Amino acid sequence: MKTKLGILACALAIAAPVHAADLAGGATAHCAVVQPSSILAIQNDNDLYAEIGRMMEEAVNVADDASAWVDSRRQAFTWASEAKVACGKAYGYMKYDVRDEDTINKCECFYERMHQYMY
Secondary structure, three states: OHHHHHHHHHHHHHHOOOOHHHOOOOHHHOOOOOOOOHHHHOOOHHHHHHHHHHHHHHHHHHHHOHHHHHOOOOOHHHHHHHHHHHHHHHHHHHHOOOOOHHHHHHHHHHHHHHHHHHO
16 A cells, blocks of 8 residues: 555656646636736727637637647647637627626636747
């Protein structure tokens, strides 16, 4: 039993620093959670809806582009996948006139992270 626990502890210690697209800390480790995202400053709901839709569409395009991102060693694909989900949720909420600030913050954060790894 002691040997199995030792092997497990070693495996976890080795694997611990390796995180897919730095997601281990969650959104809070990579996004300013104290300050709202810049797109929340958009007062007009139709304009915000359009901006979230634009971000979602770009994230979907990056996540679906196998030649440029899916097969690359960069983490743009992972963040694009996260952005398309978060932006898709925010877009869905906005479709029914709900400004879910947490989802919008995640959308913008993941979208910006995607761009960090693209260029």
